Amino acid sequence: MSKIKCTVLECQYNKNVMCEAPxxxxxxxxxxxxxxxxxxxxxxxxxxI
Numbered sequence: 233m234s235k236i237k238c239t240v241l242e243c244q245y246n247k248n249v250m251c252e253a254p255x256x257x258x259x260x261x262x263x264x265x266x267x268x269x270x271x272x273x274x275x276x277x278x279x280x281i
Contacts, residue, residue: 235250236251259273
């Protein structure tokens with residue numbers, strides 16, 4: 233898997249600012265067609281307990 237940097241420290245998959253999720257899913261964020269990063273979201277996020 234590719235190395236994916238993640239700065240969301242509240243995510244349980246974040247290990248030393250790298251995503252260690254077994255699979256990543258990124259979707260549109262309220263739009264049909266994304267033109268910039270603000271229009272996307274990581275649906276793999278899982279809050280740390």
